[in-house]
Every structure is written in structure tokens, then in C-alpha cells.
């Protein structure tokens with residue numbers, strides 16, 4: 013008995029640091045999301061209810077079907093505990109404020125408490141959902157959609173900060189082909205996120221031909237062939253595309 017007890021204590025000591033390192037105080041399954049949090053989820057009840065609608069919003073707006081099996085969302089109480097946790101698992105991600113990592117078993121979202129936690133989690137979860145709907149998503153589009161859906165539902169169309177940024181930018185134009193050429197996260201500068209958002213806004217709230225272009229492009233991606241760039245789908249259907257995007261946003 014004493015031997016058994018001793019080995020139990022040893023086991024406990026071995027497993028304790030790992031458990032303590034995470035410090036989850038709550039774990040909740042919400043549809044496809046397994047949310048683990050270092051603070052009470054009632055503190056972020058709006059976020060949790062928005063997450064419940066995010067998949068439907070994305071599927072309705074993009075005419076896609078997401079097929080999430082499991083998306084784990086990890087919420088940390090501070091940057092310190094976030095960095096501590098990620099440094100052992102995704103060391104490259106520790107400098108980012110939030111992160112999405114596609115694993116073979118599940119998509120994983122990591123974020124810590126700041127004023128922008130809701131936005132960060134919606135942004136990263138959009139990546140997670142999109143990757144369950146399409147076999148691949150080009151970087152600029154992935155970020156453009158994530159920027160669009162990161163706003164809370166009522167603010168997406170008319171109140172994203174990027175709208176004001178584009179309106180204030182002198183001589184702004186969309187440059188879709190430049191965005192399409194970006195391959196690495198490091199290639200995406202701050203303005204590229206803004207500009208990708210602008211093109212997505214035009215596609216979702218501009219003329220129906222823009223959504224037709226997106227649907228044709230998604231069909232090509234789903235077929236497994238190398239798709240014609242979205243810019244070409246758009247230019248084929250919409251003459252003076254750049255000017256139309258500018259007039260739409262300005």
C-alpha cells in the first residue's frame with residue numbers, strides 16, 4: 013500500500029508541473045470549439061456567444077460549408093502565461109499577440125487577455141474555420157477574410173477601423189496582384205492587411221459580379237486544380253475594377 017501511495021505521489025509530482033503550467037480554470041465545449049481558459053468564461057460571454065455564430069456568418073457570407081471536427085481555443089490571462097505556454101509548443105508564435113495553428117488532429121487558437129481579445133479570437137478562429145472549408149487558402153485572402161470577420165457582427169460592414177484608414181489614405185488603390193504575390197507572413201505588412209480587407213469588403217458588399225468571381229474561384233480551389241488568380245476572375249467580370257473598388261470604399 014505504502015509503495016502504491018508513494019508511486020501515486022511521484023506520479024502526481026511528475027504530472028503537476030504540466031497541469032500547473034496551463035492553469036485552466038474553465039473548459040467548455042461549444043459546438044466544434046473546445047474552449048480552455050485561464051479565467052472565468054463569464055468574463056467573455058459576448059465573445060463566446062459571437063463564436064457560436066461565426067461559422068454560420070462565414071458560411072452565409074462566403075457560400076462555403078465549414079467542416080470543423082475540433083477547434084481548440086486557448087485563452088490566457090496574461091501575455092506572460094501565453095508566452096510561457098507557447099514557448100514549449102510553438103516557439104515561433106510567442107511574438108504574436110494571437111495565433112492559429114493547424115494540427116493534424118485539430119485547429120488550435122491561442123490568445124491572451126487584452127482590450128482586443130474578442131477581435132483576436134474571432135480573427136484566428138476565422139482562419140481555423142476557413143481551413144476546414146477549403147483545401148488551401150491563399151495568404152492574402154486568408155488574412156482579408158480574418159480581418160473582415162474579426163469585427164463583432166454588427167460592426168463588420170460599416171465600422172471596421174480599416175474603412176477609416178482607407179478613406180484617410182491619400183492616393184489609395186487596391187493592388188490585388190501585389191497582394192496575390194505574397195507568400196510568407198513576413199511579406200504581409202500592416203497596410204496589406206488593410207488592403208486585403210478592402211478588397212474583401214468590395215467582394216462581399218459590392219456588385220453581385222464580385223461574389224460570382226469569388227464563387228468561381230472557390231470552385232476552382234475545391235476542384236484541386238491550380239486556380240486562376242482571383243484578380244483575373246474579378247477583372248473578367250468587372251471593367252475598371254480598381255476604380256470600382258476605390259469608389260465603393262471611399
Ligand SMILES: [Zn+2]
Nearest residue numbers: 135139155158
Ligand atoms: Zn491572420
